[in-house]
Amino acid sequence: MRKKLATILLTVIAIGSLSFAISYVQAFPMMGHNNMFNSFSGAYMSNRPVERSWVRIDGVITKWGSANATGFLSVQARTTVFNTSGTRQLASASAIWTTNNLRPLTSAVRTKENFTYTFYSARLANASVATLSYGANNFFMNGTWNVYNVTVNFTIITNSNGDVTGFHRDTNAVVTKAYGELEVTDNWTKFTLSIDGIDPLTGSVKRSMMRQMQFNPFKITDDLTSSVSKADLNTLAGCYGTMPGWGNYDHRMDFNFNYRIDIADLATVAANIQ
Numbered sequence: 001m002r003k004k005l006a007t008i009l010l011t012v013i014a015i016g017s018l019s020f021a022i023s024y025v026q027a028f029p030m031m032g033h034n035n036m037f038n039s040f041s042g043a044y045m046s047n048r049p050v051e052r053s054w055v056r057i058d059g060v061i062t063k064w065g066s067a068n069a070t071g072f073l074s075v076q077a078r079t080t081v082f083n084t085s086g087t088r089q090l091a092s093a094s095a096i097w098t099t100n101n102l103r104p105l106t107s108a109v110r111t112k113e114n115f116t117y118t119f120y121s122a123r124l125a126n127a128s129v130a131t132l133s134y135g136a137n138n139f140f141m142n143g144t145w146n147v148y149n150v151t152v153n154f155t156i157i158t159n160s161n162g163d164v165t166g167f168h169r170d171t172n173a174v175v176t177k178a179y180g181e182l183e184v185t186d187n188w189t190k191f192t193l194s195i196d197g198i199d200p201l202t203g204s205v206k207r208s209m210m211r212q213m214q215f216n217p218f219k220i221t222d223d224l225t226s227s228v229s230k231a232d233l234n235t236l237a238g239c240y241g242t243m244p245g246w247g248n249y250d251h252r253m254d255f256n257f258n259y260r261i262d263i264a265d266l267a268t269v270a271a272n273i274q
Contacts, residue, residue: 053079055132055139056215057184058207059191061097065199070104071097073191073203074252076215077141079132091127092217093141093182095193095201096251105244112164114155117245121148122195125177139184145195149174150259218272220253228272236261236269
């Protein structure tokens with residue numbers, strides 16, 4: 001029922017959200033070469049490098065320094081030296097993690113009790129370089145990261161039958177900015193994210209892809225295409241309303257970075273369906 005409701009709502013708001021899709025295409029133009037297809041504009045572009053110059057990585061965080069942690073890493077970047085501000089915007093990377101092993105970031109029970117939840121996140125604010133080493137099958141990225149220490153107080157609302165009817169959350173986020181380096185090693189199986197001022201984050205690579213075409217940031221499912229489809233919308237609708245520590249939250253679907261899969265995220269994906 002929730003998926004059907006979300007789809008109906010999206011039909012109404014998709015037109016209003018289309019301006020976001022247009023502005024995205026203008027801000028992130030595709031690089032082309034010799035009959036390579038541009039999935040955003042539906043046109044064929046020219047001057048695309050022949051090497052695989054785009055990388056997408058999803059990883060699972062297991063350690064924060066020596067402490068056990070649970071979390072996720074996501075990267076989409078062009079492998080190049082970023083000489084211009086426009087090119088810098090083509091690199092995106094984020095991580096989210098917690099040391100609360102009793103309540104994971106995803107697949108957490110929607111408890112009826114009030115609780116406090118603490119987690120951390122880091123987002124690449126300004127990339128300096130992203131390089132791909134074909135000989136070693138390694139990847140390196142550095143730049144400035146925003147690191148967030150987030151504490152959320154959840155107040156759960158129930159009815160007379162004890163059913164959850166709503167909730168209220170008070171969020172306190174402390175942010176710092178620092179230089180950081182991401183390294184993917186061991187034949188694309190391991191990664192280390194080292195940010196000044198905090199312990200390094202380590203884990204394993206869950207998925208990695210390389211190709212000539214820029215990855216679509218609103219593509220969620222793995223169907224070997226760059227086009228956003230109804231399948232992507234349905235996948236996101238299944239996470240609607242979730243937050244870190246509350247339901248099956250997925251930070252890759254949190255496009256407005258407010259730590260909740262909400263109507264704005266649904267509208268963003270709907271506006272980019274082709």
